Amino acid sequence: MSSRSSPFIISLPKAELHLHLEGAIDPETLLELWHRHGRHGSPSEVEQLYRYADFNGFLMAFKAITEHLQTSEDYELVTYRLAEKLKAENVLHAEVYVSVGVCLWRKQEFDVIFEALERGRERGQRDFGVSLLWIFDAVRQFGVDAARNVFELAARYRDRHVVGIGIGGDEQKAPAELFRDAYAYAADQGLRLTAHAGETAGPESIWGALNLRAERIGHGLTAYQDPELVEELATRQIPMEICITSNLRTGCCPDLLDHPVRRYFDQGLMVTLNTDDPAMFRTSLSHEYQLARESFTFTDEHLRELARNSFEASFLPAEKKLNFLNLFDATAVRP
Protein backbone atom coordinates (compact mmCIF):
# COMPACT_ATOMS: atom_id res chain seq x y z
CA MET A 1 0.00 0.00 0.00
CA SER A 2 1.46 3.26 -1.12
CA SER A 3 0.35 5.65 1.57
CA ARG A 4 -1.25 5.78 4.94
CA SER A 5 -4.99 6.36 4.96
CA SER A 6 -6.26 9.61 6.38
CA PRO A 7 -7.95 9.62 9.80
CA PHE A 8 -11.10 10.85 8.05
CA ILE A 9 -11.18 7.79 5.80
CA ILE A 10 -10.53 5.37 8.65
CA SER A 11 -13.24 7.04 10.74
CA LEU A 12 -15.91 6.77 8.02
CA PRO A 13 -18.32 3.94 8.81
CA LYS A 14 -18.13 1.67 5.76
CA ALA A 15 -19.70 -1.44 4.29
CA GLU A 16 -17.98 -3.74 1.87
CA LEU A 17 -20.01 -5.49 -0.82
CA HIS A 18 -17.41 -7.21 -2.99
CA LEU A 19 -15.07 -9.25 -0.85
CA HIS A 20 -14.01 -12.87 -1.26
CA LEU A 21 -13.35 -14.81 1.92
CA GLU A 22 -10.55 -16.84 0.32
CA GLY A 23 -8.89 -13.76 -1.18
CA ALA A 24 -8.81 -12.14 2.25
CA ILE A 25 -6.56 -14.81 3.79
CA ASP A 26 -3.31 -13.04 4.52
CA PRO A 27 0.08 -14.78 4.23
CA GLU A 28 0.51 -14.94 8.02
CA THR A 29 -2.76 -16.81 8.43
CA LEU A 30 -1.91 -19.11 5.54
CA LEU A 31 1.40 -19.97 7.22
CA GLU A 32 -0.55 -20.72 10.37
CA LEU A 33 -2.75 -23.10 8.37
CA TRP A 34 0.35 -24.81 7.01
CA HIS A 35 1.67 -25.36 10.51
CA ARG A 36 -1.72 -26.67 11.60
CA HIS A 37 -1.51 -29.30 8.93
CA GLY A 38 2.06 -30.29 9.73
CA ARG A 39 3.58 -28.57 6.76
CA HIS A 40 6.79 -26.65 7.25
CA GLY A 41 7.47 -23.52 5.31
CA SER A 42 8.90 -20.05 5.52
CA PRO A 43 7.10 -16.74 5.05
CA SER A 44 8.86 -16.33 1.70
CA GLU A 45 7.52 -19.68 0.48
CA VAL A 46 4.02 -18.56 1.40
CA GLU A 47 4.56 -15.23 -0.38
CA GLN A 48 5.27 -17.15 -3.60
CA LEU A 49 1.65 -18.26 -3.63
CA TYR A 50 0.54 -14.64 -3.83
CA ARG A 51 2.44 -13.92 -7.05
CA TYR A 52 0.82 -13.90 -10.47
CA ALA A 53 1.30 -12.04 -13.72
CA ASP A 54 -2.17 -11.71 -15.22
CA PHE A 55 -5.84 -12.52 -14.72
CA ASN A 56 -5.46 -16.23 -15.41
CA GLY A 57 -2.44 -16.40 -13.14
CA PHE A 58 -4.53 -14.69 -10.49
CA LEU A 59 -7.30 -17.30 -10.83
CA MET A 60 -4.68 -20.03 -10.41
CA ALA A 61 -3.20 -18.30 -7.35
CA PHE A 62 -6.69 -17.93 -5.85
CA LYS A 63 -7.23 -21.66 -6.37
CA ALA A 64 -3.83 -22.52 -4.87
CA ILE A 65 -4.53 -20.48 -1.74
CA THR A 66 -8.02 -21.94 -1.40
CA GLU A 67 -6.56 -25.44 -1.47
CA HIS A 68 -4.95 -24.77 1.90
CA LEU A 69 -8.37 -24.49 3.48
CA GLN A 70 -8.75 -28.11 4.51
CA THR A 71 -10.74 -28.47 7.69
CA SER A 72 -13.82 -26.76 8.99
CA GLU A 73 -11.64 -25.12 11.66
CA ASP A 74 -9.67 -23.48 8.86
CA TYR A 75 -12.82 -21.86 7.51
CA GLU A 76 -13.79 -20.71 10.97
CA LEU A 77 -10.37 -19.17 11.55
CA VAL A 78 -10.24 -17.23 8.28
CA THR A 79 -13.76 -15.91 8.84
CA TYR A 80 -12.90 -14.72 12.33
CA ARG A 81 -9.67 -13.09 11.10
CA LEU A 82 -11.62 -11.34 8.36
CA ALA A 83 -14.01 -9.83 10.91
CA GLU A 84 -11.02 -8.66 12.96
CA LYS A 85 -9.47 -6.94 9.92
CA LEU A 86 -12.76 -5.31 8.97
CA LYS A 87 -13.16 -3.90 12.44
CA ALA A 88 -9.73 -2.23 12.17
CA GLU A 89 -10.96 -0.50 8.98
CA ASN A 90 -14.23 0.59 10.57
CA VAL A 91 -16.17 -1.66 8.21
CA LEU A 92 -19.44 -2.26 10.05
CA HIS A 93 -21.02 -4.63 7.56
CA ALA A 94 -19.70 -6.89 4.79
CA GLU A 95 -21.32 -9.17 2.24
CA VAL A 96 -18.76 -11.89 1.76
CA TYR A 97 -18.43 -14.15 -1.26
CA VAL A 98 -17.70 -17.77 -0.46
CA SER A 99 -16.48 -19.84 -3.40
CA VAL A 100 -18.98 -22.59 -2.84
CA GLY A 101 -18.42 -23.64 -6.45
CA VAL A 102 -14.81 -24.44 -5.57
CA CYS A 103 -15.83 -26.32 -2.39
CA LEU A 104 -18.16 -28.55 -4.42
CA TRP A 105 -15.58 -29.03 -7.14
CA ARG A 106 -13.11 -30.15 -4.45
CA LYS A 107 -15.82 -32.52 -3.19
CA GLN A 108 -15.69 -31.02 0.29
CA GLU A 109 -18.50 -31.66 2.68
CA PHE A 110 -20.10 -28.26 2.43
CA ASP A 111 -22.58 -28.64 5.31
CA VAL A 112 -19.67 -29.00 7.73
CA ILE A 113 -17.89 -26.01 6.19
CA PHE A 114 -21.00 -23.89 6.47
CA GLU A 115 -21.35 -24.58 10.19
CA ALA A 116 -17.74 -23.43 10.59
CA LEU A 117 -18.36 -20.27 8.58
CA GLU A 118 -21.28 -19.51 10.82
CA ARG A 119 -19.21 -20.09 13.97
CA GLY A 120 -16.56 -17.70 12.63
CA ARG A 121 -19.22 -15.14 11.73
CA GLU A 122 -20.88 -15.33 15.14
CA ARG A 123 -17.59 -15.01 17.02
CA GLY A 124 -16.58 -12.13 14.76
CA GLN A 125 -19.87 -10.38 15.41
CA ARG A 126 -19.55 -10.92 19.15
CA ASP A 127 -15.89 -9.87 19.50
CA PHE A 128 -15.67 -7.12 16.87
CA GLY A 129 -19.27 -6.07 16.32
CA VAL A 130 -18.94 -6.64 12.56
CA SER A 131 -22.03 -7.76 10.66
CA LEU A 132 -21.42 -10.35 7.92
CA LEU A 133 -23.76 -11.82 5.35
CA TRP A 134 -22.80 -14.56 2.89
CA ILE A 135 -23.05 -14.55 -0.88
CA PHE A 136 -22.57 -17.98 -2.45
CA ASP A 137 -20.42 -17.67 -5.54
CA ALA A 138 -20.45 -20.08 -8.46
CA VAL A 139 -17.64 -20.43 -10.98
CA ARG A 140 -18.77 -19.61 -14.52
CA GLN A 141 -16.49 -22.03 -16.32
CA PHE A 142 -17.66 -24.97 -14.17
CA GLY A 143 -20.96 -24.72 -16.02
CA VAL A 144 -24.65 -24.31 -15.36
CA ASP A 145 -25.32 -27.49 -13.39
CA ALA A 146 -22.53 -26.69 -10.95
CA ALA A 147 -23.94 -23.17 -10.50
CA ARG A 148 -27.40 -24.56 -9.88
CA ASN A 149 -25.96 -26.79 -7.11
CA VAL A 150 -24.39 -23.73 -5.49
CA PHE A 151 -27.66 -21.80 -5.66
CA GLU A 152 -29.58 -24.72 -4.15
CA LEU A 153 -27.25 -24.65 -1.17
CA ALA A 154 -27.77 -20.90 -0.87
CA ALA A 155 -31.53 -21.51 -0.80
CA ARG A 156 -31.08 -24.18 1.87
CA TYR A 157 -29.22 -21.77 4.15
CA ARG A 158 -31.13 -18.63 3.24
CA ASP A 159 -32.41 -18.19 6.79
CA ARG A 160 -28.89 -18.41 8.16
CA HIS A 161 -27.27 -15.22 6.86
CA VAL A 162 -26.96 -16.31 3.24
CA VAL A 163 -28.34 -13.29 1.44
CA GLY A 164 -27.55 -13.88 -2.22
CA ILE A 165 -25.71 -15.57 -5.04
CA GLY A 166 -23.22 -14.58 -7.70
CA ILE A 167 -21.07 -15.88 -10.53
CA GLY A 168 -17.38 -15.18 -11.02
CA GLY A 169 -14.46 -16.54 -12.97
CA ASP A 170 -13.99 -16.53 -16.71
CA GLU A 171 -16.59 -14.37 -18.47
CA GLN A 172 -15.19 -15.23 -21.90
CA LYS A 173 -15.73 -18.96 -21.46
CA ALA A 174 -19.19 -18.79 -19.94
CA PRO A 175 -21.45 -15.83 -20.83
CA ALA A 176 -24.23 -14.76 -18.48
CA GLU A 177 -27.01 -16.02 -20.77
CA LEU A 178 -26.16 -19.62 -19.84
CA PHE A 179 -27.21 -18.96 -16.25
CA ARG A 180 -30.65 -17.50 -16.94
CA ASP A 181 -32.66 -20.40 -15.48
CA ALA A 182 -30.33 -20.81 -12.50
CA TYR A 183 -30.67 -17.10 -11.67
CA ALA A 184 -34.46 -17.27 -12.05
CA TYR A 185 -34.47 -20.18 -9.61
CA ALA A 186 -32.35 -18.22 -7.10
CA ALA A 187 -34.65 -15.19 -7.35
CA ASP A 188 -37.67 -17.43 -6.76
CA GLN A 189 -35.99 -18.67 -3.60
CA GLY A 190 -35.80 -15.12 -2.28
CA LEU A 191 -32.06 -14.75 -2.84
CA ARG A 192 -30.51 -11.46 -3.94
CA LEU A 193 -28.57 -11.46 -7.20
CA THR A 194 -25.18 -10.08 -8.15
CA ALA A 195 -22.72 -11.05 -10.87
CA HIS A 196 -19.13 -10.33 -11.78
CA ALA A 197 -19.48 -8.72 -15.19
CA GLY A 198 -17.39 -6.48 -17.42
CA GLU A 199 -14.19 -7.40 -15.65
CA THR A 200 -12.50 -9.40 -18.42
CA ALA A 201 -15.20 -9.01 -21.08
CA GLY A 202 -16.86 -6.08 -22.79
CA PRO A 203 -20.11 -4.23 -22.06
CA GLU A 204 -22.17 -7.04 -23.60
CA SER A 205 -21.28 -9.09 -20.54
CA ILE A 206 -22.80 -6.40 -18.29
CA TRP A 207 -25.95 -6.32 -20.41
CA GLY A 208 -25.97 -10.10 -19.94
CA ALA A 209 -25.84 -9.69 -16.16
CA LEU A 210 -28.69 -7.15 -16.26
CA ASN A 211 -30.70 -9.64 -18.30
CA LEU A 212 -30.18 -12.15 -15.47
CA ARG A 213 -31.82 -9.51 -13.26
CA ALA A 214 -28.57 -8.99 -11.35
CA GLU A 215 -29.21 -6.23 -8.81
CA ARG A 216 -25.55 -5.22 -8.53
CA ILE A 217 -22.65 -5.44 -10.96
CA GLY A 218 -19.30 -6.78 -9.81
CA HIS A 219 -16.57 -4.58 -11.39
CA GLY A 220 -18.36 -3.23 -14.47
CA LEU A 221 -14.98 -2.02 -15.66
CA THR A 222 -15.93 -1.98 -19.35
CA ALA A 223 -19.37 -0.33 -19.05
CA TYR A 224 -17.93 3.02 -20.18
CA GLN A 225 -17.46 1.59 -23.68
CA ASP A 226 -21.23 1.67 -24.21
CA PRO A 227 -22.95 5.01 -23.49
CA GLU A 228 -26.38 3.40 -23.67
CA LEU A 229 -25.36 0.94 -20.97
CA VAL A 230 -23.99 3.71 -18.76
CA GLU A 231 -27.31 5.53 -19.11
CA GLU A 232 -29.20 2.37 -18.16
CA LEU A 233 -27.00 1.81 -15.10
CA ALA A 234 -27.42 5.44 -14.05
CA THR A 235 -31.18 5.55 -14.57
CA ARG A 236 -31.75 2.35 -12.65
CA GLN A 237 -29.12 3.26 -10.02
CA ILE A 238 -27.65 -0.23 -10.27
CA PRO A 239 -24.87 -0.34 -7.67
CA MET A 240 -21.41 -0.87 -9.12
CA GLU A 241 -19.03 -2.93 -6.98
CA ILE A 242 -15.87 -1.11 -8.04
CA CYS A 243 -12.49 -2.67 -7.15
CA ILE A 244 -9.74 -0.36 -8.41
CA THR A 245 -6.60 -2.10 -7.11
CA SER A 246 -7.94 -5.49 -8.16
CA ASN A 247 -8.39 -4.28 -11.74
CA LEU A 248 -4.81 -2.99 -11.80
CA ARG A 249 -3.20 -6.06 -10.29
CA THR A 250 -4.99 -8.51 -12.58
CA GLY A 251 -4.10 -6.35 -15.57
CA CYS A 252 -7.77 -5.89 -16.48
CA CYS A 253 -7.06 -2.16 -16.28
CA PRO A 254 -3.41 -1.68 -17.24
CA ASP A 255 -3.16 1.98 -16.24
CA LEU A 256 -4.59 3.42 -13.02
CA LEU A 257 -5.52 6.70 -14.65
CA ASP A 258 -7.62 4.88 -17.25
CA HIS A 259 -9.87 3.43 -14.56
CA PRO A 260 -13.45 4.66 -15.11
CA VAL A 261 -14.37 5.07 -11.41
CA ARG A 262 -14.42 8.85 -11.54
CA ARG A 263 -16.24 8.94 -14.87
CA TYR A 264 -18.93 6.66 -13.46
CA PHE A 265 -19.34 8.86 -10.41
CA ASP A 266 -19.64 12.00 -12.53
CA GLN A 267 -22.15 10.25 -14.81
CA GLY A 268 -24.39 9.60 -11.82
CA LEU A 269 -23.81 5.86 -11.39
CA MET A 270 -24.14 4.41 -7.93
CA VAL A 271 -20.50 3.71 -7.15
CA THR A 272 -19.24 1.67 -4.21
CA LEU A 273 -15.58 0.96 -3.43
CA ASN A 274 -14.40 -2.53 -2.56
CA THR A 275 -11.23 -4.61 -2.18
CA ASP A 276 -12.28 -7.86 -3.93
CA ASP A 277 -9.36 -9.95 -2.59
CA PRO A 278 -7.52 -7.67 -0.17
CA ALA A 279 -4.71 -10.07 0.77
CA MET A 280 -4.03 -11.11 -2.81
CA PHE A 281 -4.09 -7.52 -4.06
CA ARG A 282 -2.29 -6.11 -1.02
CA THR A 283 -4.97 -3.56 -0.36
CA SER A 284 -7.53 -2.57 2.25
CA LEU A 285 -10.82 -0.73 2.00
CA SER A 286 -9.30 2.44 3.45
CA HIS A 287 -6.58 2.22 0.85
CA GLU A 288 -9.20 2.09 -1.91
CA TYR A 289 -10.79 5.28 -0.56
CA GLN A 290 -7.35 6.87 -0.30
CA LEU A 291 -6.63 5.90 -3.90
CA ALA A 292 -9.91 7.46 -4.99
CA ARG A 293 -8.92 10.68 -3.25
CA GLU A 294 -5.33 10.84 -4.44
CA SER A 295 -5.64 9.58 -7.99
CA PHE A 296 -9.17 10.60 -8.94
CA THR A 297 -9.61 13.80 -6.91
CA PHE A 298 -12.61 12.61 -4.94
CA THR A 299 -13.17 15.10 -2.11
CA ASP A 300 -13.89 13.97 1.43
CA GLU A 301 -17.53 14.90 0.81
CA HIS A 302 -17.53 12.56 -2.21
CA LEU A 303 -15.92 9.79 -0.15
CA ARG A 304 -18.61 10.25 2.46
CA GLU A 305 -21.18 9.76 -0.28
CA LEU A 306 -19.43 6.58 -1.48
CA ALA A 307 -19.39 5.21 2.06
CA ARG A 308 -23.09 5.96 2.43
CA ASN A 309 -23.72 4.23 -0.93
CA SER A 310 -22.08 1.10 0.44
CA PHE A 311 -24.86 0.75 3.03
CA GLU A 312 -27.58 1.88 0.63
CA ALA A 313 -26.49 -0.74 -1.96
CA SER A 314 -26.27 -3.55 0.57
CA PHE A 315 -28.60 -6.54 0.52
CA LEU A 316 -29.53 -5.97 4.16
CA PRO A 317 -33.22 -6.29 5.02
CA ALA A 318 -34.95 -2.89 4.94
CA GLU A 319 -35.07 -2.32 8.68
CA LYS A 320 -31.43 -3.22 9.27
CA LYS A 321 -30.35 -1.10 6.35
CA LEU A 322 -32.21 1.86 7.79
CA ASN A 323 -30.52 1.31 11.15
CA PHE A 324 -27.10 1.38 9.49
CA LEU A 325 -27.98 4.47 7.46
CA ASN A 326 -29.22 6.26 10.58
CA LEU A 327 -26.05 5.29 12.39
CA PHE A 328 -24.02 6.51 9.42
CA ASP A 329 -25.79 9.86 9.32
CA ALA A 330 -25.36 10.30 13.07
CA THR A 331 -21.69 9.34 13.24
CA ALA A 332 -19.97 9.98 9.89
CA VAL A 333 -18.04 13.21 10.24
CA ARG A 334 -18.89 15.90 7.75
CA PRO A 335 -15.64 17.08 6.15
Ligand SMILES: [Zn+2]
Ligand atom coordinates in the same frame (compact mmCIF):
# COMPACT_ATOMS: atom_id res chain seq x y z
ZN1 LIG B 1 -14.54 -10.67 -7.20
